[in-house]
Amino acid sequence: AQSVTQLDSQVPVFEEAPVELRCNYSSSVSVYLFWYVQYPNQGLQLLLKYLSGSTLVKGINGFEAEFNKSQTSFHLRKPSVHISDTAEYFCAVRGDTGRRALTFGSGTRLQVQP
Amino acid sequence: DTGVSQDPRHKITKRGQNVTFRCDPISEHNRLYWYRQTLGQGPEFLTYFQNEAQLEKSRLLSDRFSAERPKGSFSTLEIQRTEQGDSAMYLCASSPRLDPTDTQYFGPGTRLTVL
Numbered sequence: 371a372q373s374v375t376q377l378d379s380q381v382p383v384f385e386e387a388p389v390e391l392r393c394n395y396s397s398s399v400s401v402y403l404f405w406y407v408q409y410p411n412q413g414l415q416l417l418l419k420y421l422s423g424s425t426l427v428k429g430i431n432g433f434e435a436e437f438n439k440s441q442t443s444f445h446l447r448k449p450s451v452h453i454s455d456t457a458e459y460f461c462a463v464r465g466d467t468g469r470r471a472l473t474f475g476s477g478t479r480l481q482v483q484p
Numbered sequence: 485d486t487g488v489s490q491d492p493r494h495k496i497t498k499r500g501q502n503v504t505f506r507c508d509p510i511s512e513h514n515r516l517y518w519y520r521q522t523l524g525q526g527p528e529f530l531t532y533f534q535n536e537a538q539l540e541k542s543r544l545l546s547d548r549f550s551a552e553r554p555k556g557s558f559s560t561l562e563i564q565r566t567e568q569g570d571s572a573m574y575l576c577a578s579s580p581r582l583d584p585t586d587t588q589y590f591g592p593g594t595r596l597t598v599l
Binding site for chain 1: 488490515517519524525526527528529532539540542575577579585586587588589590591592593595
C-alpha cells in the first residue's frame, strides 16, 4: 500500500515570489507520482507526473517537481507565482503494479497575496 | 477532445432519499474511476471499471453504494438511503486505453449535500 504526506496545509506567499509545496510518500514498490491542482468548486487538473527517467519533471503553468527516491519526496516548485495560482494542490501516488487507484495527500492550500 | 463530464453538478437531498450520479468519460478511455472528497481532504478511491467490468472496490463503498458501467461507456453511482455523512464531492476520472501508467483525468465533480 502507498501513503502520501503533504506537510503544509496552507502556504501563504506574495505574488512573484518562489514557492515550494512539499510531498513525501511511502511505498514498498516503485511508484508513479502526480501533482493535481483544484480551483474552488472544480475538479482536479493534472499539473505534472513522474513516471520514470529524468527526476526533474516540468508541467503546465510554469510548475516543476523533482523526484527524490532516497528521500521519498516529490516537491512541487514554481520560481514566480501569480495571483491566479491560488488553489488547492494535491500530491498523489500509485504503485507501478497492482492496484490502479490513486492515493492522495490531504492537500496544500496555496494562497498568493498581492 | 472533450473532458470528463458529470451530471448533476450539485445535488441537495433529504436524509433517506436515493440519489444517482452520472459520469461520461473522455471518448476512447476504457478505464473509469470514482472518488469521494470531503471538505478539507484529498480524494479517496471508491471503485474502478475497465470497460464494463468493475475490478476494484474500496472498503468505503458500503452496501448502500452501487456503481455500474453497463456498456463500457458512461457510469452511474447510486447511493441508497442517504446519510448526512454522505455529503461530499463525488469525482469521476478516466484514463486512456493504451496508457500503462493510467494517468487519470478528472471531471468537475458532483457536490452532494444531505440535509
